[in-house]
Amino acid sequence: MVRTRVPTPHGEVFLHLYHNNRDGKEHLAIVVDPAQLNTPADEEPIAKPIRSKSLDEVWEGENSEMDRIIRGAYRGRLSEVGFRASSPHRSWDAFTNKFGISVPAPLVRIHSECFTGETIGSMRCDCGEQLDEAIRRIAEPTSVTLPSGEVKTIPGRGAVVYMRQEGRGIGLLSKLRAYNLQDLGYDTVQANLMLGHGADERSYGIAAAIMRDLGLGAGEGSEDIRLLTNNPDKVQKLEAAGVRIAEQVSMVPRTWRCQGEEQSPEPAGTPASDAAARLRSAGATLIGASMTRGPELEKYLRTKVLRMGHMLSLPPSDSAGNA
Numbered sequence: 131m132v133r134t135r136v137p138t139p140h141g142e143v144f145l146h147l148y149h150n151n152r153d154g155k156e157h158l159a160i161v162v163d164p165a166q167l168n169t170p171a172d173e174e175p176i177a178k179p180i181r182s183k184s185l186d187e188v189w190e191g192e193n194s195e196m197d198r199i200i201r202g203a204y205r206g207r208l209s210e211v212g213f214r215a216s217s218p219h220r221s222w223d224a225f226t227n228k229f230g231i232s233v234p235a236p237l238v239r240i241h242s243e244c245f246t247g248e249t250i251g252s253m254r255c256d257c258g259e260q261l262d263e264a265i266r267r268i269a270e271p272t273s274v275t276l277p278s279g280e281v282k283t284i285p286g287r288g289a290v291v292y293m294r295q296e297g298r299g300i301g302l303l304s305k306l307r308a309y310n311l312q313d314l315g316y317d318t319v320q321a322n323l324m325l326g327h328g329a330d331e332r333s334y335g336i337a338a339a340i341m342r343d344l345g346l347g348a349g350e351g352s353e354d355i356r357l358l359t360n361n362p363d364k365v366q367k368l369e370a371a372g373v374r375i376a377e378q379v380s381m382v383p384r385t386w387r388c389q390g391e392e393q394s395p396e397p398a399g400t401p402a403s404d405a406a407a408r409l410r411s412a413g414a415t416l417i418g419a420s421m422t423r424g425p426e427l428e429k430y431l432r433t434k435v436l437r438m439g440h441m442l443s444l445p446p447s448d449s450a451g452n453a
């Protein structure tokens with residue numbers, strides 16, 4: 131495992147790259163925990179830091195602080211000047227916050243790789259938008275009230291566990307074949323089945339192991355989590371793998387939040403710019419073409435709701451019987 135800091139439009143995140151001996155793929159965890167950047171090493175953070183146990187362990191054959199730095203086992207922001215070793219071996223299992231307040235459970239998303247949606251901006255799915263939206267929502271600050279009555283804003287925290295399960299686990303090659311079948315009119319479920327695959331071949335054992343390592347919903351001293359998903363199968367499989375989910379938080383596609391309004395390009399004063407402004411004022415960072423939309427995305431989203439049981443309300447036109 132290796133960890134590094136990455137600045138993003140939503141703030142600085144820590145990218146953890148995990149090796150495993152089950153499927154040989156490199157899965158990732160994108161950890162949002164600004165307290166690790168802002169809290170001086172000798173001060174208690176307000177919420178439990180999201181730390182990887184395997185990263186903090188001393189590894190066999192590790193001889194110097196530089197070895198640990200190179201693999202990312204440090205706290206705070208590295209810089210040539212002013213780096214502090216910062217109690218690298220401390221375990222946070224028994225963490226209690228000394229401010230006497232309860233903070234919201236960390237927000238977590240288990241995201242599945244989608245080359246087409248995330249890298250080339252395909253409008254067949256909303257995967258790129260979901261990844262952006264997940265990091266934005268995890269990083270969103272919240273207000274807490276101190277025992278003195280003072281209201282304090284604390285940064286959002288949580289993680290996206292990024293699983294290399296392209297095409298719901300069937301792989302990119304099969305997904306591209308499925309797209310060709312979809313062009314003939316089949317939906318995403320039918321196309322998978324016609325190719326001899328299951329509708330969804332993903333498993334969540336490795337995701338649960340990563341969460342255990344990070345103390346998110348599983349493992350010694352871990353916190354319960356809030357899970358960002360609409361997928362009931364994901365919730366059920368994670369719980370079966372021992373992950374404690376305090377709350378399921380849904381993700382409404384941006385296009386369904388702004389139904390009927392034009393968008394990109396966004397000349398000022400148009401419904402498009404209003405829709406984008408509303409999303410921005412809600413904190414959204416709109417990337418690329420603002421939001422994904424179009425008939426193919428519409429069909430994809432409706433299939434998720436109608437055939438895969440995703441917990442989302444259809445927009446008014448669909449619930450009126452057009453599905």
Ligand SMILES: Nc1nc2c(ncn2[C@@H]2O[C@H](COP(=O)(O)OP(=O)(O)OP(=O)(O)O)[C@@H](O)[C@H]2O)c(=O)[nH]1
Binds near residue numbers: 244260297305360361
């Ligand atoms: N087989 C197949 N996979 C697709 C298609 N479109 C997107 N995907 C994959 O679907 C995965 C994302 O899963 P979704 O079903 O969209 O969402 P989810 O993760 O199950 O549910 P949420 O947590 O609510 O987002 C990614 O691995 C994508 O590569 C498609 O048309 N066919």
